[in-house]
Amino acid sequence: MTENNSIPSGGAALELRALRREFGDKVAVDDIDLVVPTGSFYGVVGPNGAGKTTALSMAVGLLRPSSGAAFVLGLDVWSDPVEAKRRLGVLPDGLALPERLTGGELLTYWGRFRGMPADVVAARAAELLRILELEEAESLGTLVGEYSTGMRKKIGLATALLHSPRVLVLDEPYEAVDPVSARVLTRILRRFTETGGSVIISSHVMALVEQLCDHVAIVADGKVIAQGTLDEVRGGRSLDDRFVELVGAPEVGEEELAWIGG
Structure with missing residues (x-):
């Protein structure tokens, strides 16, 4: 390759x-x-x-x-x-997300799946949740399946940005x-x-x-x-x-x- x-x-x-x-x-x-x-x-x-x-x-x-x-x-x-x-970072149409994870858990899973170091994933996930105004939902333990459509768009964008694509x-x-x-x-x-x-x-x-x-x-x-x-x-x-x-x-x-x- x-x-x-x-x-x-x-x-x-x-x-x-x-x-x-x-x-x-x-x-x-x-x-x-x-x-x-x-x-x-x-x-x-x-x-x-x-x-x-x-x-x-x-x-x-x-x-x-x-x-x-x-x-x-x-x-x-x-x-x-x-x-x-x-x-590449991708936010596809009709994005299917794991329903039984919180936003933070989803980002942690996604980052580790991509082979990113755990400390980098944790720092970036926390920053993305804060900037995208998903921090309160995370503190309440809100699951992705309970997110509104707009919140799902934002957590989808977070997954697209997490690995620092170009x-x-x-x-x-x-x-x-x-x-x-x-x-x-x-x-x-x-x-x-x-x-x-x-x-x-x-x-x-x-x-x-x-x-x-x-x-x-x-x-x-x-x-x-x-x-x-x-x-x-x-x-x-x-x-x-x-x-x-x-x-x-x-x-x-x-x-x-x-x-x-x-």
Whole structure:
């Protein structure tokens, strides 16, 4: 197994090459090419069923592609998975977590499973629980199975950060997160990119992506239909307007749904 750390400045943190996934006769991801520059805060947006989650699942090694390849900092996710995943932190869609552990126990298990020293795991777990406002739940012995959706998102992010990765791939990280926690999350992710890390998030919220991201890709029907810097993709308009222009939206005629409010 060889390690490739010779990634030039400005190179690819994540690269998808002709990535494809078929489920029977349905093509969910249609030969996607995508390049995420190192150090970027990259947003992936698209309508429901566009193929975002499927593409990101293949990119991080959770779902095997029908064809194509994915690279993290130059390492092939599927031919060199151990080394690639050392550099990856992942918050997948529908994250399944052990229900009968507290947040601290989960982080301890996760860190030791990754082979991290016990003292390092303990120190980082305590810091993450404090910063992500999960310290009180831990002191009360609250189990992960009793966490709210927003708390589950935060402990999931903690597991993604624990081993100090260089690339974060986060599927809907702000979903069900309250405004105060969202600010904390944003500060963490901005610090991560300021220190040279790369963040890729998927989201349905255009305003959020505009606020956070410097690069963006629009995915529809399993294809990337636009990608580049935020300014390049939106072309002088709002991202929301550009998204609707590219993806389309159903029209509602004046006589349709006339019974609403009547």
